[in-house]
Amino acid sequence: MKILIVEDESRIAKRIERMTRAFFGDSLRVINHTNTLHEAMKFIGNNELDLVLLDLNLNGENGFDLLTAAVSESFHTIIISAYKEQAITAFEYGVLDFVPKPFNSTRLDQALMRAGSKEKTGPNIVKFLAVKKRHKVQLIAIEEVTYIKGAGAYTELFMTNKRKELHDKSLEKLEQLLSPSFERIHKSYLVKMSEIKEIIVESGSKYIAELKNGQLIPIGRTKYKDLKSKWL
Incomplete structure (x- = not known):
């Protein structure tokens, strides 16, 4: 540390x-x-x-x-x-x-x-995610974020207006901070549960979350049952 x-x-x-x-x-x-x-x-x-x-x-x-x-x-x-x-x-x-x-x-x-933990902690009432923009900081309202994708040590925030922003925190750190309205459905994705339109099951035990905006996000095999129970 x-x-x-x-x-x-x-x-x-x-x-x-x-x-x-x-x-x-x-x-x-x-x-x-x-x-x-x-x-x-x-x-x-x-x-x-x-x-x-x-x-x-x-x-x-x-x-x-x-x-x-x-x-x-x-x-x-x-x-x-x-x-x-x-x-x-x-x-x-x-x-x-x-x-x-x-x-x-x-x-x-x-x-x-x-x-030192990776578990969700605290009251989880984050309303903003702060991102660095050309030597200044911009606050992104959490309600505007549809899903978050891990990008190595960084994350990519995908917005309802189809904008994308880069955040310096890892997916694990953001998962700790965000409320249960965001679910880790895959090792590389955090998705807002309310944005999931349908859960698709394909051959070969392949699972996909279709979002309301048409975006398709993979669901980890170990995450499927838990996600389905929470989504329903």
């Missing part, structure tokens, strides 16, 4: 680092700390990361300015903040967890465990 802590209070940053080191042990490769938005943005732009632990108030600066950019990256983001009223908005933007201050090691461990 390569982790960045973004926290303006040195005492709290050291406490987070101590707890994080204790949790990950030998699997923690690098952990760094910055205390301003500018430093954090610069560090994120120049380094590969697995996880960012972000405070929302940094010497009066709004952490959401960084959050909007951070959620467009390949890593997961966990908020550690006293601003509990911002939790729902943070989840809607696509954070993995929101740890309210004051916190203990048990609550932080719970959040860190989610970062």
Whole structure:
């Protein structure tokens, strides 16, 4: 794990680092700390990361300015903040967890465990997927996304208006964040269940999901029975 802590209070940053080191042990490769938005943005732009632990108030600066950019990256983001009223908005933007201050090691461990898991976690109320567009970040409403295709370390978002956008997060990471309205029907596809028009069974145990827009998406053999029961 390569982790960045973004926290303006040195005492709290050291406490987070101590707890994080204790949790990950030998699997923690690098952990760094910055205390301003500018430093954090610069560090994120120049380094590969697995996880960012972000405070929302940094010497009066709004952490959401960084959050909007951070959620467009390949890593997961966990908020550690006293601003509990911002939790729902943070989840809607696509954070993995929101740890309210004051916190203990048990609550932080719970959040860190989610970062190391591939299972769906948290309230799954993502409303936007942030994508990078020519040195700026654009928020894509989740309601506009029909299906998502894995493209190596990246994903391709396919929209209702037939537009396609590239996202830096892997299919596995997006699967963790998205609500059950999106189903992993194949190793390379996440599909919005409401967009499935028909499930087609072909010879040779070949299964296909026909979407309302006419798109045909393969269904993994091990996924067919579960998908059919949920679709019906």
